[in-house]
Amino acid sequence: MTNNLCVILGDQLSSNISSLKNFKKNQDKILMMEVFNEATYANHHKKKLVLVFSAMRHFAKELQEKGVSVTYSKINKSQDNFTKELSSQCKKIQPKRIVITHPGEYRVLQEIKKWEKVLKIPVSIVDDDRFFCTIDEFKKWTEGRKELRMESFYQMMRKKYQILIDNNGKPKGGKWNYDIKNRKSLPKNHPDVPKPLQHKPDDITKQVIAEVKKKFPKHFGDLEPFWFAVTHEQAKKSLNDFIKNRLSMFGPYEDAMAQEESFLYHSVLSMYLNIGLLEPKQIINKVLEKDGIKVESVEGFVRQILGWREYIRGIYWYTMPKYSKTNYFDAKNKLPKFYWTGNTEMNCIKNCIEQTIKESYAHHIQRLMITGNFALIAGIKPEEVCEWYLSVYADAYEWVELPNTHGMTLYADGGVLGSKPYAASGNYINKMSDYCKDCKYDVKQKEGDDACPFNYLYWNFFLKNQKKLEKNPRLWTVFSNIKKMSQEKKSQIRNNSKKFLIQISK
Ligand SMILES: Cc1cc2nc3c(=O)[nH]c(=O)nc-3n(C[C@H](O)[C@H](O)[C@H](O)COP(=O)(O)OP(=O)(O)OC[C@H]3O[C@@H](n4cnc5c(N)ncnc54)[C@H](O)[C@@H]3O)c2cc1C
Ligand code: SF4
Structure with missing residues (x-):
């Protein structure tokens, strides 16, 4: 009989994910599920579906190669959701306990909270410690504040983690925020900007592309060419490529737009970060290691990850579920076709x-x-x-x-x-x-x-x-x-x- 069944969701593909902290190879098992409901609750871009399924399959393979027991259900039945698939797997695996890292979305948390009752098995939801700021810490930060502005949250995080802080406790370069230097437009004869690293699909990805083509033909967007990273190793290469080729100009051209430059000097890392192929701390450490980069680029980039990304997550969990119903201007028009x-x-x-x-x-x-x-x-x-x-x-x-x-x-x-x-x-x-x-x-x-x-x-x-x-x-x-x-x-x-x-x- 299995002791703990650790459920890993599609955006929890980090090797050090908190649900695996006390994992014992000889007693515990991992379950990963591709389910129809998750693939279809929005009209997800076909490339997004390939990214998530391929990255999940690669992660499962990585774990299996380390001798970990992974049960993996591939997308097949059209009525599947997490609860249905989990209960059918539990009948076979018979775990004593289910362990899962806190999900990213409120909708999924509501589903997980019903598992104990439906499955009659204890369920432990552990904090997602991949973020710099916990949900509780953010709530504490909001206490007694009239306004919840990103800037003061960001300064608090900089101080707490001693990021871009000098020996006197002051912000490096003298200012907390170089936003004013992040507003250049691209000059007319600007040389071509180095493109993000493109990865060649391997057999696993090719298989996923074929499945998405067949099962989700009406979903939004072009399926190919598909070049996203789908493993930790590839995502790390994409990070290094950004730091080497685009970080130095990230700051000055952060707000620019150009018809022929889809990516400009942006990192194009959010899709990897959000599913666990990269970690926020890993990215920031790597960026800070690099010498000779203008302060407006380093600070501008750190602000996006340590500031905006963490603050946005804090606001989400602080305000849900009411937030999703807000419509201050009472806007009524339909989204144009x-x-x-x-x-x-x-x-x-x-x-x-x-x-x-x-x-x-x-x-x-x-x-x-x-x-x-x-x-x-x-x-x-x-x-x-x-x-x-x-x-x-x-x-x-x-x-x-x-x-x-x-x-x-x-x-x-x-x-x-x-x-x-x-x-x-x-x-x-x-x-x-x-x-x-x-x-x-x-x-x-x-x-x-x-x-x-x-x-x-x-x-x-x-x-x-x-x-x-x-x-x-x-x-x-x-x-x-x-x-x-x-x-x-x-x-x-x-x-x-x-x-x-x-x-x-x-
Ligand atoms: C209407 C709208 C919807 C958005 N939806 C998403 C979304 O679904 N997922 C998502 O990750 N980002 C979203 N963003 C934020 C931001 O646009 C993207 O994170 C960014 O464009 C991703 O590209 P990049 O990796 O090249 O980012 P870069 O410009 O290189 O920035 C570096 C990193 O900082 C983080 N970041 C930057 N700005 C934000 C922000 N405002 N909120 C949270 N993180 C930020 C991202 O992780 C990003 O990878 C949205 C922004 C807007 C205005
Ligand atoms: S609609 Fe045309 S003119 Fe107006 S801002 Fe867009 S590109 Fe410019």
């Missing part, structure tokens, strides 16, 4: 969506300031926007996707996460990218059929939500401009917006 096809004449959106279809990747500014900004100013329902982000990106899991969508992008949480909505007109997009020069619309025009839709939708958004936003000191300039606006101009903005929104809803 072009989010799934890229079929729009707005070149910035077309480019980002076509890239997403191909790569299952878009960098942060494309997600936030193009597809996200449009959804915000066009008043798209948060749940539909969320469903889209959760489906299309290889790194998408609710714990990280939801606060980024509801909080950072849509301000649907009414300001829990951000101090103001990230709304922007065509001017910002034109400044930070080369999209506008190839667009049917004219970014300089504010009104009429040829005007850039971001221009009038931007003002329409603030006019519509004036009561909810006009007291926000960070929006003082916006509302002082609105005060100066003639009634005629306001009507023109409203009419242009109405016409355009009807057009895209068809």
